[in-house]
Amino acid sequence: MDKDILSLEELIQKVDDMKKKDKLDLSSDQDLTIALMNLISIEEHFFFTGAKTGKDKYYDMLNEIRGIRKELLKKIIKDYEGEVWCISKHLLTASMRLMEVGTKQLSLGRKDEAKDLFEKAYALYCMFWGVNMKIIDASEIKKIDEQALNKHDETRAGFLGRLGDLIKRAVDCCIE
Secondary structure, eight states, rough: OOOOOOOOOHHHHHHHHHHHHOOOOOOOOOHHHHHHHHHHHHHHHHHHHHHHHHHHHHHHHHHHHHHHHHHHHHHHHOOOOTTHHHHHHHHHHHHHHHHHHHHHHHHHOOOOHHHHHHHHHHHHHHHHHHHHHHHHHEEEESSSSSSGGGGTTOOOOOOOOHHHHHHHHHHOOTTO
């Protein structure tokens, strides 16, 4: 195992320590990430509507939504360096898009394809949390086990599998 990658127990301890220091409320933050995904989607829709209609009012609305999204993203991404802000935004966006495509596949009766897309979406979502809880260094993402995103990986082994297990334990949206 790569010495730069924490064990599951070390990851859980790090999250527990962060909770004790009252640095994060993961259940609220998880709700906020879903809202952020939707705001990004609204930005995209205003862009395409503006481009299709030629009406500038849609670009103005896009800019308003972007301002709200940036303000809310700062609530989760407090300290960042380099490209972490953009990496985070794109991880959320890609996760959201994969969920949407997976849902479409599911409605077409393509359950295996949908499940594969859902697993990839969740892996990206977990990577978002790993980067923003400073569990993983964004510059080390290239070292993550490539097989963890492979649809033939039944066990979700590797770092993303362990990170997913941590996120399941740490982020419980049902806790009030």
